[in-house]
Amino acid sequence: MNYNQLVNIIKERKSFLCVGLDTDPAKIPAGMSILEFNKAIIDATRPYCVAYKPNIAFYECLGKEGWDILEETVEYIGKDHFTIADGKRGDIGNTSNYYAKTFFETYGFDSVTVAPYMGKDSVEPFLQHPGKWAIVLALTSNPGSMDFQMVQAGEERVFEKVLRTVSSWGSVENTMFVVGATRAEMLADIRKIIPQHFLLVPGVGAQGGSLEEVVKYGMTTDCGLLVNASRSILYASSGADFAMAAANEAKTMQQQMAMFL
Amino acid sequence: MNYNQLVNIIKERKSFLCVGLDTDPAKIPAGMSILEFNKAIIDATRPYCVAYKPNIAFYECLGKEGWDILEETVEYIGKDHFTIADGKRGDIGNTSNYYAKTFFETYGFDSVTVAPYMGKDSVEPFLQHPGKWAIVLALTSNPGSMDFQMVQAGEERVFEKVLRTVSSWGSVENTMFVVGATRAEMLADIRKIIPQHFLLVPGVGAQGGSLEEVVKYGMTTDCGLLVNASRSILYASSGADFAMAAANEAKTMQQQMAMFL
Numbered sequence: 001m002n003y004n005q006l007v008n009i010i011k012e013r014k015s016f017l018c019v020g021l022d023t024d025p026a027k028i029p030a031g032m033s034i035l036e037f038n039k040a041i042i043d044a045t046r047p048y049c050v051a052y053k054p055n056i057a058f059y060e061c062l063g064k065e066g067w068d069i070l071e072e073t074v075e076y077i078g079k080d081h082f083t084i085a086d087g088k089r090g091d092i093g094n095t096s097n098y099y100a101k102t103f104f105e106t107y108g109f110d111s112v113t114v115a116p117y118m119g120k121d122s123v124e125p126f127l128q129h130p131g132k133w134a135i136v137l138a139l140t141s142n143p144g145s146m147d148f149q150m151v152q153a154g155e156e157r158v159f160e161k162v163l164r165t166v167s168s169w170g171s172v173e174n175t176m177f178v179v180g181a182t183r184a185e186m187l188a189d190i191r192k193i194i195p196q197h198f199l200l201v202p203g204v205g206a207q208g209g210s211l212e213e214v215v216k217y218g219m220t221t222d223c224g225l226l227v228n229a230s231r232s233i234l235y236a237s238s239g240a241d242f243a244m245a246a247a248n249e250a251k252t253m254q255q256q257m258a259m260f261l
Numbered sequence: 262m263n264y265n266q267l268v269n270i271i272k273e274r275k276s277f278l279c280v281g282l283d284t285d286p287a288k289i290p291a292g293m294s295i296l297e298f299n300k301a302i303i304d305a306t307r308p309y310c311v312a313y314k315p316n317i318a319f320y321e322c323l324g325k326e327g328w329d330i331l332e333e334t335v336e337y338i339g340k341d342h343f344t345i346a347d348g349k350r351g352d353i354g355n356t357s358n359y360y361a362k363t364f365f366e367t368y369g370f371d372s373v374t375v376a377p378y379m380g381k382d383s384v385e386p387f388l389q390h391p392g393k394w395a396i397v398l399a400l401t402s403n404p405g406s407m408d409f410q411m412v413q414a415g416e417e418r419v420f421e422k423v424l425r426t427v428s429s430w431g432s433v434e435n436t437m438f439v440v441g442a443t444r445a446e447m448l449a450d451i452r453k454i455i456p457q458h459f460l461l462v463p464g465v466g467a468q469g470g471s472l473e474e475v476v477k478y479g480m481t482t483d484c485g486l487l488v489n490a491s492r493s494i495l496y497a498s499s500g501a502d503f504a505m506a507a508a509n510e511a512k513t514m515q516q517q518m519a520m521f522l
Contacts, residue, residue: 119405144380
């Protein structure tokens with residue numbers, strides 16, 4: 001899915017919601033398979049979101065059965081939603097080529113999340129597939145983001161160096177950045193470095209970030225935001241009404257988003 | 262495999278060679294399967310090395326068949342060699358737990374390579390399994406290592422900050438670091454920060470690093486080194502004699518290593 005197509009579905013659906021498919025076998029209704037649960041969540045949330053983000057670790061840990069579930073989940077999502085393989089991959093160029101091939105070709109994702117630590121040749125292989133995207137970690141929403149991302153390196157912090165440097169390798173049409181919502185006020189500074197790039201924003205809701213603040217400091221004329229919610233939607237109810245509860249939660253977020261678009 | 266067991270096999274085998282299983286279908290003899298090739302390489306090199314390091318991307322890109330091959334490869338290696346899942350994983354704590362489970366439990370590896378960008382809670386889940394290891398990226402051997410790892414952050418560079426910080430989270434019994442051999446002289450400075458940790462050293466041979474320099478600047482009283490070679494062993498010959506050529510190459514490296522032990 002290319003830049004214009006993504007902007008169009010955001011405008012049509014009046015939503016920039018991404019649903020994170022971090023499906024935990026211990027948290028889904030008894031007797032239900034992960035694939036059945038994913039399909040029910042997708043059916044329930046489809047009208048209210050523009051993207052789905054399976055968290056690869058949750059599938060990988062199941063062995064090859066997990067990869068079957070992932071493949072069928074991506075197929076079930078279809079082509080009307082942007083798909084994100086949340087794998088935090090990144091290795092030397094030749095190896096990153098294989099990771100890009102895995103997620104873009106073998107599984108048909110639109111994008112992969114990428115860790116920047118190994119630099120240019122580790123990110124570039126994800127930028128060479130038309131209509132596909134690298135979503136590069138910049139400032140994450142976990143406590144560990146303080147350890148290296150926030151370290152001062154000369155006149156800027158490491159995550160700012162990452163934004164400035166990585167944004168020069170590709171364009172707004174193949175590169176996004178992960179920026180956590182727990183620091184929404186920092187989005188103003190981030191927008192000085194990357195005024196137009198799409199941001200994937202985790203941490204609204206469960207981790208305490210405010211949607212209003214994210215919009216205030218982060219939105220562009222083309223929206224420029226994908227706001228992710230995972231547990232707050234997937235596990236909105238632990239009962240048999242989980243799908244309806246997920247739909248309600250997604251709809252609530254979509255209605256808030258519509259006011260800003 | 263714990264610290265003492267690793268040190269023992271290094272002393273017994275007079276080797277600190279790790280064979281990287283970056284098996285590329287385009288480079289193996291026609292008509293041969295990846296699993297057959299891996300088994301032939303393992304049989305040929307077993308006496309001369311102490312570790313095997315499958316590069317996960319090469320298996321992942323094949324879909325679920327690739328994970329079957331990986332599983333059978335790890336089983337075939339057995340318990341007399343240290344096994345490294347070279348996956349460069351790392352995510353928020355809850356997700357890293359799943360990655361640790363994947364490689365330590367589902368596939369039975371001794372260790373996983375881990376990217377440090379997301380900080381403490383992304384690395385710690387790999388440190389909580391007795392006899393298992395996190396091998397954390399510090400200074401890699403690719404050109405992109407200049408982009409962020411070598412950036413000056415106050416009185417030290419980012420990779421030095423990573424060494425200093427990550428080494429305080431675990432111990433020499435569950436943490437190693439990746440340090441590329443293309444900068445062997447820098448190992449002297451690295452040893453001032455982490456005098457005893459094992460280092461996984463790629464880039465000897467194909468990428469130009471010298472074994473003698475790595476030993477001179479990096480070896481500890483317990484050896485403290487695993488030197489990786491991949492392509493120079495796997496593809497020592499492209500003909501039907503590939504296994505014998507791999508054995509000869511591994512034996513040559515082992516004999517050089519024996520002189521330093």
